[in-house]
Structures are given as structure tokens and as C-alpha cells.
Amino acid sequence: MRLSVIGTGYLGATHAAAMAELGHEVVGVDADPRKVEALSRGEVPFYEPGLAELIASHTASGRLTFSEDIGAVADCDVHFVCVGTPQASASPAADLSQVDAAVEALAKSMRPDTVVVGKSTVPVGTAQRLRAELREATAGQARLVWNPEFLREGFAVEDTLRPDRIVVGVDDDRDAEVVADIYRTQISQGTPFLVTDYATAELVKVAANSFLATKISFINAMSEICDATGADVTTLAHAIGLDERIGRRFLRAGIGFGGGCLPKDIRAFMARADEMGVGESLAFLREVDRLNLQQRDTAVRMAAELLDGSLTGARIAILGVAFKPDSDDVRDSPALSIAAALHLKGAEVVVHDPRAGANAQRAYPTLNYVDSADEALRDADLTMLLTEWQEYRDLDPTRTAEQVARPAVFDGRNVLDAESWRRAGWTYRGVGVR
Numbered sequence: 001m002r003l004s005v006i007g008t009g010y011l012g013a014t015h016a017a018a019m020a021e022l023g024h025e026v027v028g029v030d031a032d033p034r035k036v037e038a039l040s041r042g043e044v045p046f047y048e049p050g051l052a053e054l055i056a057s058h059t060a061s062g063r064l065t066f067s068e069d070i071g072a073v074a075d076c077d078v079h080f081v082c083v084g085t086p087q088a089s090a091s092p093a094a095d096l097s098q099v100d101a102a103v104e105a106l107a108k109s110m111r112p113d114t115v116v117v118g119k120s121t122v123p124v125g126t127a128q129r130l131r132a133e134l135r136e137a138t139a140g141q142a143r144l145v146w147n148p149e150f151l152r153e154g155f156a157v158e159d160t161l162r163p164d165r166i167v168v169g170v171d172d173d174r175d176a177e178v179v180a181d182i183y184r185t186q187i188s189q190g191t192p193f194l195v196t197d198y199a200t201a202e203l204v205k206v207a208a209n210s211f212l213a214t215k216i217s218f219i220n221a222m223s224e225i226c227d228a229t230g231a232d233v234t235t236l237a238h239a240i241g242l243d244e245r246i247g248r249r250f251l252r253a254g255i256g257f258g259g260g261c262l263p264k265d266i267r268a269f270m271a272r273a274d275e276m277g278v279g280e281s282l283a284f285l286r287e288v289d290r291l292n293l294q295q296r297d298t299a300v301r302m303a304a305e306l307l308d309g310s311l312t313g314a315r316i317a318i319l320g321v322a323f324k325p326d327s328d329d330v331r332d333s334p335a336l337s338i339a340a341a342l343h344l345k346g347a348e349v350v351v352h353d354p355r356a357g358a359n360a361q362r363a364y365p366t367l368n369y370v371d372s373a374d375e376a377l378r379d380a381d382l383t384m385l386l387t388e389w390q391e392y393r394d395l396d397p398t399r400t401a402e403q404v405a406r407p408a409v410f411d412g413r414n415v416l417d418a419e420s421w422r423r424a425g426w427t428y429r430g431v432g433v434r
């Protein structure tokens with residue numbers, strides 16, 4: 001099929017490349033000319049494992065093209081809307097201006113009898129509103145489907161090519177068949193294909209993110225109790241996770257969640273529930289958000305404790321500022337927010353990240369960014385592992401002890417082997433671990 005993808009950021013670029021891989025002809029449209037230029041050359045303007053290869057291969061074959069011009073959608077049969085829905089500047093609600101602008105522009109440029117598929121994460125009720133707008137703009141011909149996206153940054157290619165489920169919200173079951181055709185390969189490989197109404201499809205996405213956020217804040221709350229009682233949260237998580245009703249995944253205590261999705265999605269969900277008069281039902285999410293942000297304060301407090309109370313003038317090596325490993329995304333990154341807080345409290349913060357340094361520097365230009373972990377570690381009074389990149393997990397505690405001024409480490413992701421670091425002479429602190 002001939003598909004367009006509007007918005008080629010983390011979600012859209014991956015989706016466009018994956019659709020080309022499935023055999024479709026795809027044009028990606030983005031408002032940012034630098035992104036379009038880079039993608040057209042087969043380059044990815046952000047880091048996502050495996051994506052550069054996929055984009056290069058399909059731009060070379062001609063099956064995947066990019067354009068700044070929305071007119072490029074004119075001969076496409078289906079249009080995916082993948083633009084951003086960030087947190088609004090003046091409220092916790094979602095800012096839908098990109099979605100509104102994209103759908104308005106699409107309606108003017110697409111063939112009127114084609115199908116628009118929304119993939120952006122939107123507040124419940126948005127699809128119903130957009131459907132009415134689209135139909136008005138196309139004399140009742142255009143159709144709308146909502147198909148939320150569940151990809152994880154760092155695994156985006158794999159998750160898009162082999163998703164664990166495909167959910168589509170429709171107001172006419174026949175539209176589901178068009179989407180099923182696009183995802184024929186995955187469906188034939190056994191991926192569950194769930195057809196539902198708009199509201200349920202929109203809610204599946206935010207409910208899933210709310211559940212994951214709750215799981216993380218739950219184990220972080222347990223880590224505080226473990227700290228207070230001398231218990232060990234890693235063993236606790238393992239023991240409760242063996243109960244298959246609970247499950248082990250997403251139960252690792254640490255500095256909390258961040259990124260371009262979880263924090264803004266739970267806030268937008270609460271804001272939408274408030275608007276609908278059912279805010280009380282999501283009151284627990286306020287606590288989930290608060291507990292999550294508290295982990296950042298806890299990390300700053302632990303840093304001060306490891307430095308005998310004084311951050312001023314202390315040289316702190318920050319290992320990792322991406323919101324998660326295998327990504328260069330620093331949107332609402334707990335690691336970067338901790339680094340910035342330490343700097344504001346007078347520490348000399350030296351930051352290394354294998355991929356996210358440039359994005360972090362744009363967001364917080366006043367920190368000291370270096371090109372290698374070795375440089376960050378040199379003469380450090382405190383080492384803080386804040387994003388669990390493999391290269392940090394693999395650090396040799398004996399060699400690392402020789403590089404720093406004082407062998408004190410805060411393991412913000414509970415990934416180092418505390419015993420071997422202590423044996424090498426380190427003062428080790430994790431989150432809720434002994």
C-alpha cells in the first residue's frame with residue numbers, strides 16, 4: 001500500500017521505516033527541514049539501535065522517501081499521524097496543537113476518501129472530535145482509526161516489526177480491515193489484533209503507561225522502607241516477582257522513570273479525568289508522580305551524604321544522562337535532572353553519556369560534558385551511575401578506583417555488584433539495597 005507518516009520523530013521515523021520493511025511504499029512528512037534532510041540521506045537524527053540500517057536500506061531502494069511538503073501525501077491510501085503530544089506549557093494536560101495542525105493540513109492535501117490512522121498518544125475523546133472535523137473537511141468521505149503505539153525506545157524497531165499486540169479503535173468495523181491489511185505480516189505471525197471503539201483504544205495506551213508507572217513507583221516506595229529497615233529491595237522484588245500475578249519486570253528500584261512518554265502521559269490522563277469529573281478515580285497517579293520525583297531528591301540527598309554533607313566544590317562524575325540506556329532521549333530524564341540539581345547546589349558536575357551528551361548539552365548547557373567515562377571519572381570525589389548503559393555495568397571496580405579521587409559510588413539503577421565494588425575499596429550506595 002502507499003502510506004504517509006506525518007511526524008518523523010522517534011515514533012514516526014521508526015514507523016515509516018518498519019512499514020517500508022513490511023513492503024509498503026512510504027512517504028514520511030515532517031515540519032522540521034533538518035530532520036527531513038537527514039532522513040532523506042538515510043541518516044537518523046537520533047539514536048535508536050537498528051533504525052539507521054533500516055532507513056538507509058529503504059531510502060536507497062526508493063521505497064521510503066521523506067518530504068517537508070504535506071502535498072506529498074496526495075497519492076497515499078492511508079495516513080499515519082505520529083506527531084508529538086507533549087505536556088502543555090501552562091498545565092499538566094497534553095498539548096494537542098501538533099495533532100490538530102497535522103490533521104487540518106492532511107485534510108486539505110489527502111484524497112478525501114482515504115483513511116487517517118492516529119498513532120500519537122492522545123486524551124480520550126480526541127479521536128471522536130477529530131473524526132467529526134475530518135468528515136466535515138472532506139464532505140463525509142475520510143475515515144479515522146486510532147491505533148495507539150506501544151514501542152519502547154531502545155527496542156523501537158523490534159517492537160514495531162514484532163509488536164505484542166495491535167489495538168485499533170474504529171467507528172466502523174470495515175476500517176479495521178484496512179489497518180489489518182497493512183499489518184498482515186504481523187497478524188499472520190500471531191500478533192493479537194484487537195478491534196474496539198475509539199475511547200477504549202485511546203485508554204489502552206494511557207492505562208498501560210499508568211500501570212507501568214505505578215509498578216515503578218511502588219518498588220521505589222518499597223526501597224524507602226528497605227532503606228529505613230535495613231532490608232534489601234532487590235531480593236524483595238525478586239521474591240514478590242516470582243508470584244506470576246505480580247511478575248518480576250519493571251520492579252527494579254532506582255532513580256525513577258522519565259522520558260517523553262510516562263511522565264506526561266500520566267499527567268495528561270489525570271488532567272483529562274479531572275475535565276470529565278472522574279479525577280478522584282486517578283488520585284493514586286498523583287502519588288505515583290510524586291513518589292517518582294521524590295527519587296530524584298533522594299539521589300541528591302544520598303550524594304550529599306556520600307560527600308560528608310557538602311556538595312559545594314565536590315567533583316561528581318555523572319555516568320549516563322539519557323532517560324534510559326540505548327537511547328539519546330533526555331526528555332524529562334531523571335538522570336539529567338539530578339545532574340542539574342547537583343550543579344545548582346555547587347558541585348562540579350562532569351557528565352558522560354555514550355549517546356545523549358549532545359541532547360543533554362542543548363537542554364542544560366552549563367554542565368561540563370566529556371567524551372569518555374574515563375574523563376568523567378578522573379579525580380572524581382563521587383561517582384554516580386544514573387543510566388544503566390552496558391559500558392557502565394561493565395566497569396572494573398579496581399581499575400575505576402585508581403582513576404577517582406575518592407572511591408564512593410551511588411548506583412542509581414542498582415546494577416553494579418555491590419560486593420565486588422566494596423571489595424575493591426568503594427563506599428557503595430544503591431537505592432534500597434544493602
Ligand SMILES: NC(=O)c1ccc[n+]([C@@H]2O[C@H](COP(=O)([O-])OP(=O)(O)OC[C@H]3O[C@@H](n4cnc5c(N)ncnc54)[C@H](O)[C@@H]3O)[C@@H](O)[C@H]2O)c1
Binds near residue numbers: 008010032084085120
Ligand atoms: N517516543 C516513544 O517512545 C513513543 C512511544 C509510544 C507513543 N509515542 C507517542 O508518539 C507521539 C510522537 O512521539 P515522539 O517521541 O516521536 O515525538 P517527537 O517530538 O520525537 O516527534 C514528533 C515529530 O512531529 C513533527 N511535527 C510536529 N508537528 C508537525 C506537523 N504539523 N506536520 C508534520 N510534522 C510535524 C516534529 O517536527 C517531530 O519531528 C507522541 O504522542 C508520543 O506520546 C511515543
